[in-house]
Amino acid sequence: MTIPNDDQTRLLSELNDRSREVFRRVVEGYLETGDPVGSRSLTRTMSEKLSAATIRNVMQDLEYMGLLGSPHISAGRVPTQLGLRMFVDGFMEVSALHANDRLALDQTLGHEPDIGTLLDRVSGTLSGLTHGASIVLAPKHEAPIRHVEFVSLGPERALVVLVFADGQVENRVFTPPAGQTPSSMREAANFINALAEGRTLSELRGQMSAEITARRQEIDTLAAALVESGLAQWADHGQPYERLIVRGQSNLLDTAGDIDRIRSLFDDLERKRDIAEFLDLAEQGDGVRIFIGSENKLFSLSGSSVVVSPYMNAERKIIGAIGVIGPTRLNYGRIVPIVDYTAQLVGRILSGRAKG
CATH class of the missing domain: 1.10.10.10 (Winged helix-like DNA-binding domain superfamily/Winged helix DNA-binding domain)
Structure with a gap:
């Protein structure tokens, strides 16, 4: 503790x-x-x-x-x-950020137009530099929606394409309810697009819940299920964060003596409610925070430690978090400046884009 x-x-x-x-x-x-x-x-x-x-x-x-x-x-x-x-x-002495680490991170954060892809690359670089598993809690995109489209990728996979009013496009793969057909997907997309204009995902979520209740008998049952399932992938009800990126899990498996406990960690990482609580803990302190073993319930079963830092937008509001998970014998002195620099860099990039 x-x-x-x-x-x-x-x-x-x-x-x-x-x-x-x-x-x-x-x-x-x-x-x-x-x-x-x-x-x-x-x-x-x-x-x-x-x-x-x-x-x-x-x-x-x-x-x-x-x-x-x-x-x-x-x-x-x-x-x-x-x-x-x-x-x-x-007692710990935090070393200065190594020039090679700084260069690797600077090169990762180039002019990638898609924020999701950019954060994927950041996560991969962070994992590679630290030889741990990296986590990036991405900010929720709050721009109004311009258009939504569903594309079937097979019996158990579908793609949703989100086009936002600010020009950003996001593609998400999700598992649709059983029995979907191309026509039910088109109907679902038409239903969403009729409501979506000028609304953010959060606003659309509430509006659609009311619409589905009022018009339940007017739309195909399968289409309604797709709408509910699809939106659940985009905006968790009551949760401010919508996307968790995890990279480098194999690094944990390489250093862990108990594979079952590490697998339990991966299961926990899929529970975004706990991740949001974890970010709340990070918000209580300035800059980088270190959680060792059972100090955080999310990692207590794995015998792991995490080094995490929130990142902020131009208004100094915390909008996400970046961290590294590894065994309790992490090289904390080296990893702390890497996580700190990455969080500051991501915050500056996202703030610059918001102003642009």
Whole structure:
């Protein structure tokens, strides 16, 4: 769990200089290798010459405080979740953004006309740079709709083409209700287009609910089902965010020892309600936030950590979020500036487009 600030202050006050250095070196060693750190290896790196027995005594004290743990009786120590939280908040040194990382991100955010495609590319680049799974919570498009069209791609797949008044076009693939025909799709599209002009998706959603209730008997049953199902893909009722992009899942599978728990994480990632709550948590702090293990219910089953930052529009309103998911031994010091820079870059790009 998250350590309250007063408890952090108390724990830090109980650590002398020797304890602080042993703690920091254990955590840094674990984050670098993923292996327990033993007292003998620390004798070669400490700033003062200490015996392995002395270091073991210090490590035992840190274990008693709940900051370190022993995975095996004869093994070295690893940081607990409490210890990782303490390290991140009080000991971690955040490195400057590497020039190569900056260049890769700058090249990703080119002049791509479609925002969805641009954010897909950002997500892929972020995953590649951090070797984790990236998440991008995309903003909801609020421009009025000009035209909607459904295209059948097979018995269980259909494409919806959304043309907005500002010229943006979005294509979404979704699973239609069973038994759809080309004629029912045309009827559904005609029904939507008759109501859509001048309305945003959110406004259209409410209007269509009323229209469907009032005219239920006037339209084909299958077409009504398609309308309801299709719109559910575009604008979740009562939710301010409509699209979640996840890239690099295989990076988690490569580093995870428990595949079932990671699969559970992927299932959770599909639940946008929790993602929206997750963004709310990110909004409570300035800039980048770090959630370790069970500090956020969305990731508690996976034993993972997430580094996340909201991004803002020109009015400084939070409209989405960008983050990286990985094992708890993430290289936090390197990933924090990458996520921070990416969020600022995306915010500037989207703000510039809104002004244009």
